Amino acid sequence: MSVPADNAPASRQAGVREESRPSLAALLIDPSFWADWASVVGLVGLVILFGVTSPVFLSVANMQAMLLAAAILVVLSIGQTFVVATSGIDLSLAASVMLGAVILGLVHAAGLGIFAACALAVLATSAIGFMNGVLITAGRIPDFVVTLGTLSGITGLGLILSGGEPTMVGSTFLLKLASGYLGPFGYPVWVAIAAVLVAHVALYHTRFGVHLLATGGQAESASALGIRTNRVKIAAYTISGFCAGIASILLVARIGSAEPQINTSLLLNSVAAVVLGGVSLFGGRASILGPAIGALMLTALVNGLTLLSVSAFYQPLAVGVIVVLAALIMRYQK
Amino acid sequence: MRMFNCLALGAGLLATPLAVPAHAEDAKVAAIVKGLDNPFFQTMQKGIEEQAKADGVGVTVQAAANMGDATGQADKLTAMALQDYDCYLVNPISVSxxxxALVPVAQKKKPIVNIDSTIDADQAKAAGFAVSTYIGTDNVAAGALAGEEMLKLVPKGSKVALIAGIVGDVGSNARTKGFKQAVEGKLEVVVMVSADWDREKALTAATDILAAHPDLAGFFAANDIMALGVERAVQTSGKDVKVIGLDGIVDALKSVAAGELTATVAQYPYVVGAMGVEACKLAAMGKELPANVPAPVLLINKDNAEASLKNFPRPGGDYPDPLREMLK
Known part of the structure; x- marks a missing residue:
């Protein structure tokens, strides 16, 4: 590397330090700092708390298991983030996961091969996301109402297609996907990491990302600037549907069967992770790492409470308290 | 006992070889059940905890957040599998x-006691393990018990109707199958409808059936909720039609005691949980477990309804428990 190239970041870094040094103490009492880093602070806090109280919590095996358990939620939270960034909300997310799983199971049972099954599952959930987007923008119906409607519609569709019965999916590919390791992480974790990287680049380093945040923050100004906000919204919902499809593959791989039952905690936790991640529910402000860490934090919470033998009754209460606290802190965001 | 003997024979083939047996006194049991939003599993949890206390074993009970939380249940079991428990008591949401989550448990050679809902044996085999024992209600036998009671109540050749649960539900199928087998050639099953485990749907269906078959002598409903709906329809019609349910929930026991519902076949989630703990204790003592242990089902009619209510969630009288015999 040439000398000037080396110098440039160094001087920039020094500049940052000079700026931040006097504010370090101020930083800690600035509520905005806590709001921005709520999920990280929460995760670190939980890791310390559970690490001290439960000897197993910090073991490598438990960390690996926890990351595996978090993978599905991380992928879903990313999908939800794109929608929330446009000031929308996707309530049909968990139902889409169920439908994707059912389609995967049926296509596989029909003998079309596992890759066709996975592709069709993702295609179907993406189509549902697309449809959500079109209904919201072209139909001018609030996001909440449209996705509430599709939540119920998809639930019915899943039951009709499956006849209400689970389908076994005995595929070596999915079995490897669920239980195989590459380096320190299981494959589902790598899928989640890849999703985080792709989404991060899309949000921060592409024109689409800029348009997305503009659409969420100031829809009118954005369209005045020539951004086709409707298309951006449709794209956000389609991405959400796509993520639901990926999650459905991970889900079927994890439990070995496609079941027409909706896991409502996935939906609630995806919204919770987005809130914990510092994404504004009014749109225009988003990050990908934040919700991903939020999802990790929610998984760590349940894992730690289980290790501490806390009754299952208290676990949803703990999640609720933490989400509301995070939302309260969020009020101090700049 | 005869049944138990042949089961014990099968057990020899399937029983999991145990690691160095721990002392039963300080055995620690990890239990994971389905959603505690359902009274059935709350009762099961109570059975697990009270039996553990009585047997002097430590127990931790965890549960899925709700009946759809298949992955959440697996996550919790994964966390418990990392801890140092001597025995794992599992009631899975689905067969797979x-x-x-059980693979690491099996690798540590800890006994796996499967209660209530089965784990698919083929998938377990593919994952490289087999459960040490299964304890649960035999739905076919429970349905047959209801059929035998119906035979005692109505004249030979009478017409009966069946109210099933959701179409294709394994439990509902087994229960109606047991009933049909018991009454085959002796009673005439005129119709079988599905009422989706719903009281109101069962009431409507029974009203229609009573109109279509004025000479109907009895109903069998695949669960108590539906039986109570059917009973309401019978009451409204003013006819003397026998109604038998299955499950043994409190409302049904009360109805039987009051002389409304004719009978119910009770199963005991409390006992299933308690027997699971007994199996864990036996495993900790180094005993070989039978591969399959049927949990008791008892017929409740006006004679023993009061006693059953008083003892709820425990059975009203003594019941066969091969595991308790082995512990003696």
């Missing part, structure tokens, strides 16, 4: 959702 806990299979992967």
């Amino acid at each position: 959702n806990l299979v992967q």
Whole structure:
């Protein structure tokens, strides 16, 4: 590397330090700092708390298991983030996961091969996301109402297609996907990491990302600037549907069967992770790492409470308290 | 006992070789059940905890967040599998959702006691393990018990109707199958409808059936909720039609005691949980477990309804428990 190239970041870094040094103490009492880093602070806090109280919590095996358990939620939270960034909300997310799983199971049972099954599952959930987007923008119906409607519609569709019965999916590919390791992480974790990287680049380093945040923050100004906000919204919902499809593959791989039952905690936790991640529910402000860490934090919470033998009754209460606290802190965001 | 003997024979083939047996006194049991939003599993949890106390074993009970939380249940079991428990008591949401989470348990050679809902044996085998024992209600036998009671109540050749649960539900199928087998050639099953485990749907269906078959002598409903709906329809019609349910929930026991519902076949989630703990204690003592242990089902009619209510959630009288015999 040439000398000037080396110098440039160094001087920039020094500049940052000079700026931040006097504010370090101020930083800690600035509520905005806590709001921005709520999920990280929460995760670190939980890791310390559970690490001290439960000897197993910090073991490598438990960390690996926890990351595996978090993978599905991380992928879903990313999908939800794109929608929330446009000031929308996707309530049909968990139902889409169920439908994707059912389609995967049926296509596989029909003998079309596992890759066709996975592709069709993702295609179907993406189509549902697309449809959500079109209904919201072209139909001018609030996001909440449209996705509430599709939540119920998809639930019915899943039951009709499956006849209400689970389908076994005995595929070596999915079995490897669920239980195989590459380096320190299981494959589902790598899928989640890849999703985080792709989404991060899309949000921060592409024109689409800029348009997305503009659409969420100031829809009118954005369209005045020539951004086709409707298309951006449709794209956000389609991405959400796509993520639901990926999650459905991970889900079927994890439990070995496609079941027409909706896991409502996935939906609630995806919204919770987005809130914990510092994404504004009014749109225009988003990050990908934040919700991903939020999802990790929610998984760590349940894992730690289980290790501490806390009754299952208290676990949803703990999640609720933490989400509301995070939302309260969020009020101090700049 | 005869049944138990042949089961014990099968057990020899399937029983899991145990690691160095721990002392039963300080055995620690990890239990994971389905959603505690359902009274059935709350009762099961109570059975597990009270039996553990009585037997002097430590127990931790965890549960899925709700009946759809298949992955959440697996995550919790994964966390418990990392801890130092001597025995794992599992009631899976589906036949496969806990299979992967049980692999590390099997690798540590800890006994796996499967209660209530089965784990698919083929998937378990593919994952490289087999459960040490299965304890649960035999739905076919429970349906047959209801059929035998019906035979005692109505004249030979009478017409009966069946109210099933959701179409294709395994439990509902087994229960109606047991009933049909018991009454085959002796009673005439005129119709079987599905009422989706719903009281109101069962009431409507029974009203229609009573109109279509004025000479109907009896109903069998695949669960108590539906039986109570059917009973309401019978009451409204003013006819003397016998109604038998299945499950043994409190409302049904009360109805039987009050002389409304004719009878119910009770199963005991409390006992299933308690027997699971007994199996864990036996495993900790180094005993070989039978591969399959049927949990008791008892017929409740006006004679023993009061006693059953008083003892709820425990059975009203003594019941066969091969595991308790082995512990003696």
